[in-house]
Each structure stands twice: as structure tokens, then as C-alpha cells.
Amino acid sequence: EVVIAGGATRSPLWLQLHADITGRSFTINENTDGPLLGCAILASVGAGIHASVDDAVEQMIRKDRKIEPREDVRKVYDRLYNELYLKLRPGVKEVFHAISEVRGGDVSEGRSSNPYIISPSLLAADC
Numbered sequence: 805e806v807v808i809a810g811g812a813t814r815s816p817l818w819l820q821l822h823a824d825i826t827g828r829s830f831t832i833n834e835n836t837d838g839p840l841l842g843c844a845i846l847a848s849v850g851a852g853i854h855a856s857v858d859d860a861v862e863q864m865i866r867k868d869r870k871i872e873p874r875e876d877v878r879k880v881y882d883r884l885y886n887e888l889y890l891k892l893r894p895g896v897k898e899v900f901h902a903i904s905e906v907r908g909g910d911v912s913e914g915r916s917s918n919p920y921i922i923s924p925s926l927l928a929a930d931c
Contacts, residue, residue: 805870807831809838816871823873825881830871841865 806828812818813836823830835841845860854860 805829805831807833809833809836809841819871820874823871824877827873827878827882829873832868832871834866834868 806822806826808819808830809832813832819830819832833841841864845854845857845864848854848860848864849857854863
């Protein structure tokens with residue numbers, strides 16, 4: 805199970821895609837502002853309202869809904885990954901590393917000298 809917060813919780817498509825691709829359930833809480841809720845939990849413990857963080861979490865976090873993976877769709881994604889992506893990956897690995905060099909932030913094997921970091925979500929995934 806993945807418990808998710810933030811802006812992504814507003815997109816039913818995004819949630820369903822990720823549930824289908826990962827094969828995991830995605831749980832959305834009533835309050836989707838994770839940092840704010842975390843601060844409130846810690847403050848409640850500090851103010852003595854709750855005896856512990858675990859107690860505060862138990863009392864303050866309420867699940868709203870759960871997105872379940874669709875087994876038939878997950879099988880298609882698994883097939884795409886196993887039969888296509890894994891075969892494609894060796895041929896494009898160097899291209900993905902070049903993208904990492906351009907966008908910055910890749911420090912594996914001392915590769916990046918670029919101090920500017922462009923979000924990897926903008927340029928797909930790295931291998």
C-alpha cells in the first residue's frame with residue numbers, strides 16, 4: 805500500500821496509472837497536505853494533546869479513499885516492461901545518461917559537471 809499526499813491526489817488518472825503500473829493500492833487521506841498535517845501532529849504532541857507521535861497519527865489521520873490496481877491492466881504494463889522495455893534499455897542507456905548530463909544532478913560515477921538541475925520528470929527516467 806502507498807499512502808500519498810499532495811497535488812497528485814487531485815488526479816484520478818495519475819492515481820489509477822500508478823496503481824496499475826506498480827500493482828499496489830494507493831490510499832488518499834482526508835487531509836492531502838502532508839507537510840501541514842505532519843506539523844499539526846508534532847505540535848499536538850508538543851502541546852501535550854497526544855502522548856506520542858504514534859498516538860497523534862492514530863487520532864489525526866483519516867483515510868478518504870483507496871485506488872486499487874486493475875489486474876488486467878497491470879498485466880499489460882508488466883508485459884510491456886518485460887518484453888519491450890528491458891530489451892530497449894541497453895540500446896538507449898547512453899542516451900539517458902547524456903540527458904542526465906544535460907539536465908544536471910547526476911553524480912553517479914562522477915558524471916555530472918553541470919550545476920543546473922532540471923527535474924527528471926520533465927525528461928523521462930534515467931537508467
